[in-house]
Amino acid sequence: MTFLLTLYVLVWPVIVAGVLFVIGRAFYREVRAAKAEGRTII
Template sequence: MNWSTVLLTLYVLIWPVLVAGTLTVIIRAFIKDWREARREGRPII
């Protein structure tokens, strides 16, 4: 295998990791805000 194949493979495989990390941050922030709103008795929207 040459370097261009290795680099292209890493480039393609890194995207699912980045997307999963970003989605995790967004979901955790949403759950935190949702719990806080529920505790205060106000709608989240």
């Protein structure tokens, strides 16, 4: 039971890191597209 609890607690940072990676990658693509079109992000 301790192993399952440990696995459950340790999987959350992996999920959060994955979500942050996806958001960061999408933002980077938007910045590149805006720069190519000559417009600002804001």
